[in-house]
Amino acid sequence: MARNRFDIDENLESPFNIKHFKRALVYIKRQQKPMIIALILSALSAGIALSAPLIMQHVVDVTIPEKDKSGLIFWSLLMLATIVVSVILATIRSRMMTRVGQDIIFDIRTDLFKHLQELPFQYYDDRPQGKILIRVVNYVNSVSDVLSNGIINFILEILNLLFIAIFMFAVDVRLSLVILAGLPVFVCVIMLLKTRQRRAWQAVSNKSSNLNAYLQESISGIRVTQIFTREQHNEGLFTRLATNFRTEWMRTMYLNFLIPFSVDNLATIVTTAIYFVGLLALGPEEITFGVILAMSSYAARFWQPILNISNLYNSFINAVAYLERIFETLDEPVTVSDVPHAKELPPIQGHITFDDVTFAYDPGHNILENLSFHVKAGESVALVGPTGAGKTTVVNLISRFYNITGGQIRIDGHDIGDAKLKSLRSQMGIMLQDSFIFSGTIMDNIRYGRLDATDEEVVAAAKIVCADDFIREFEHGYMTEVNERGSKLSQGQRQLISFARTLLADPRILILDEATSSIDAQTERLLQKGLNELLKGRTSFIIAHRLSTVKNCDKIMYVADKGVAESGSHDELIARRGRYYKLYSAQKMEAL
Known part of the structure; x- marks a missing residue:
């Protein structure tokens, strides 16, 4: 087609x-x-x-x-x-x-x-x-x-x-x-x-x-x-x-x-x-x-x-x-699929390595070129930078939603291109920018990625992301029926339900793409407390335009010019007074 x-x-x-x-x-x-x-x-x-x-x-x-x-x-x-x-x-x-x-x-x-x-x-x-x-x-x-x-x-x-x-x-x-x-x-x-x-x-x-x-x-x-x-x-x-x-x-x-x-x-x-x-x-x-x-x-x-x-x-x-x-x-080719003799990815710890990775959505127009970095298991990594620089692309490649043009991506030393997709994605929790809500109950939506989860586990996940309170305010609570795309919910409520859905999967690698963009500041502070506990022992990638939400990450990578222009902790990048420093200072001035 x-x-x-x-x-x-x-x-x-x-x-x-x-x-x-x-x-x-x-x-x-x-x-x-x-x-x-x-x-x-x-x-x-x-x-x-x-x-x-x-x-x-x-x-x-x-x-x-x-x-x-x-x-x-x-x-x-x-x-x-x-x-x-x-x-x-x-x-x-x-x-x-x-x-x-x-x-x-x-x-x-x-x-x-x-x-x-x-x-x-x-x-x-x-x-x-x-x-x-x-x-x-x-x-x-x-x-x-x-x-x-x-x-x-x-x-x-x-x-x-x-x-x-x-x-x-x-x-x-x-x-x-x-x-x-x-x-x-x-x-x-x-x-x-x-x-x-x-x-x-x-x-x-x-x-x-x-x-x-x-x-x-x-x-x-x-x-x-x-x-x-x-x-x-x-x-x-x-x-x-x-x-x-x-x-x-x-x-x-x-x-x-x-x-x-x-x-x-x-x-x-x-x-x-x-x-x-x-x-x-x-x-x-x-x-x-x-x-x-x-x-x-x-x-x-x-x-x-x-x-x-x-x-x-x-x-x-x-x-x-x-x-x-x-x-x-x-006959449309399934270009992202299990390769012949693909192997099950064993339970992972979360070490991630990009080795000279190049990627293009359209041939000849690279979004990333020769990108290399390493993330240790349990580290929290923030991806920041200008719109369209490739932040979402990076996390999409970790999940293998697209095939890379060149290089290699490894998790715990395993090339993800040789791993079975189900064994890879089942160990990842991904919340994309678009918080999609399916028609059905709120309980069903949270349980969507883990059908064997108990009601108690669903409620526990909702509590961690501060969704439990507003859910219980509905007449039927967790059994409240929502329309396709969650039209009866606010954008913030849809994001919190999507967050709970992602966290319920209990992933080893957690990817949050603008996960708190539609949540008010007070809820975000409450949510951050729960996240800090959840992120312990997990490798996490957080994409956020509000730099105040990622300053406590172990590593911050500034994505620009088809790669990572700067990398380090918040304090290290501020001391370097480079691109991240300018972006952070500009946001701080806007907040005054």
């Missing part, structure tokens, strides 16, 4: 590629047993239904002229039985295929979600979330029916055509040829419209994807929108995207309606031709009225499968385009 924005169409103009459909057969094969049963039921239902015109012909040509009342009752009941049995078989088949379609959706969507969970941060950095979501939801929904009912219906329609042709020619060869005479005209119509139809549906998908991406972005940023009174401007953007979608949809519907319009007219013309040829050209001496009635019924039935096959063909082509996007997501 290429980098994109909500106002840029995805490139869906790709030729029909059968390999994507073949790949989808993996999901179809899992459902082959019910699909075969459904196909048999469909064939039986179609075959029984096709006997109705023959019954009607016999009744008109034989039973009624002979005034056979008992025969009329018999044939009427037989026709009713064919209708009932056909409907019952079709209903059973429909229910089976509904389940098959949902099972296929479940399998594809589960594989997508599992893969998305494994993709690195880099994948999400430059991609609209809405355009990722539409692949998991809309595109999967679009292909499921084609992969289940579509295949069954395609085979069934072919069989229908074959059965109808057999029945038609069995009744009358000459009128059958009249019906087939309209087929070349229909083929010409399909050939003229099929490419335009496919492109039109792809354009609809593009505009739907753009609209979905902007809608998701707007909902996520609604507070910022209202703060800056951007409602009217954003409404204009949404209206433009919605208008583009509506325009493409209407154009597509216009093209779609041309095919049934053509079929209806051709069917009418052919039916008229049947009556003309049968009654006028050949005459009642050669063809009975019952035969004409049966053939007109078969003519109507004959064109419907052809219409369905043409629609299925377009659906298959569109589905392949969707499948390509789905498989493109599934």
Whole structure:
């Protein structure tokens, strides 16, 4: 999936590629047993239904002229039985295929979600979330029916055509040829419209994807929108995207309606031709009225499968385009993963070494170059410096959220690139800058990273970070339900809950990225007391712009110029009167 924005169409103009459909057969094969049963039921239902015109012909040509009342009752009941049995078989088949379609959706969507969970941060950095979501939801929904009912219906329609042709020619060869005479005209119509139809549906998908991406972005940023009174401007953007979608949809519907319009007219013309040829050209001496009635019924039935096959063909082509996007997501490489023969990282003490580390988010634009430093187990390290210098990057590399470009990072002498990710991250407690709260109870959110934690352990972690008091003020305490992203909580409350979640994991390495940025000064002082106890015996990295919160750290590293410009304790750096001294002095002056 290429980098994109909500106002840029995805490139869906790709030729029909059968390999994507073949790949989808993996999901179809899992459902082959019910699909075969459904196909048999469909064939039986179609075959029984096709006997109705023959019954009607016999009744008109034989039973009624002979005034056979008992025969009329018999044939009427037989026709009713064919209708009932056909409907019952079709209903059973429909229910089976509904389940098959949902099972296929479940399998594809589960594989997508599992893969998305494994993709690195880099994948999400430059991609609209809405355009990722539409692949998991809309595109999967679009292909499921084609992969289940579509295949069954395609085979069934072919069989229908074959059965109808057999029945038609069995009744009358000459009128059958009249019906087939309209087929070349229909083929010409399909050939003229099929490419335009496919492109039109792809354009609809593009505009739907753009609209979905902007809608998701707007909902996520609604507070910022209202703060800056951007409602009217954003409404204009949404209206433009919605208008583009509506325009493409209407154009597509216009093209779609041309095919049934053509079929209806051709069917009418052919039916008229049947009556003309049968009654006028050949005459009642050669063809009975019952035969004409049966053939007109078969003519109507004959064109419907052809219409369905043409629609299925377009659906298959569109589905392949969707499948390509789905498989493109599934094929997105998991660049940060366990290497072959990766080893479990044993219980760590917390010695961390950066050895000549270089890293770039984009090739050729290094954020860090030849960075080397060593942190002893149990040391607390503060990372300070200007915005964008690479402080968060350093802690992200320790957690191996990104692969380094060069050099080596070791924990207790073990290269983290050779360690299994789960064994590495399970021994780290990380509180990122964005305090994300999941929908559920406060208890569930704190327990998120350690599902086996007891309620008492959850409460103990909350007390350490000074979250217990405000949690108990809620009517339901720890069982209070919170919305996605914690919209009912203040920013400070969200950070304290995230802090408790991180501390509950009891990590050997603790990473706090602006952990106290939204906490008031009084709460921060209380929190610091608990943290001082918690940090004992753990290696910790603390990123903070307020230098007063990190002055007691064992080591302070000033990150700048793609590396560590200065390193030492607070007193050592102040005595050095370098960059840290200037930054600290400036903040001290601002506080006065």
